[in-house]
Amino acid sequence: QVRLVESGGGLVQAGGSLNLSCVASGLTLSRSVMGWFRQAPGQEREFIASMGLRSDVTYVADSVKDRFTVSKDNAKNTAYLLMNTLKPEDTAIYYCAARTGAAMTSNRDHYEYWGQGTPVTVSS
Secondary structure (H helix, E strand, C coil): CCEEEEECCEEEECCCCEEEEEEEECCCHHHCEEEEEEECCCCCCEEEEEECCCCCCEEECCCCCCCEEEEEECCCCEEEEEECCCCHHHCEEEEEEEECCCCCCCCHHHCCEECCCEEEEEEC
16 A cells, blocks of 8 residues: 655745655655645645656756755655745645656646645745
């Protein structure tokens, strides 16, 4: 059974940073494509980043690429989303997702597994 568990969310002031973690079980990150998404109240789930089988192959949304970085530690089977210079508009629930296969994608429908989400609130 595949399980993804996010952590690291919380309340932060504008300009601050958070590093979200996503621990995977029942699935090997070195053989999976990882994705990060967020969903603000009343809005659709938005793509943030995707990371390929190799950690150095990433695809980050233009809206956050200057501030957010994705990485993973295969030994810990954990993916990370480092968020810098946070803004109030970054407030949302953040989800990690995983898919089998090798192709990165921004399409949420292509991800088979999802975590429960971790809330991030950025105060002005």
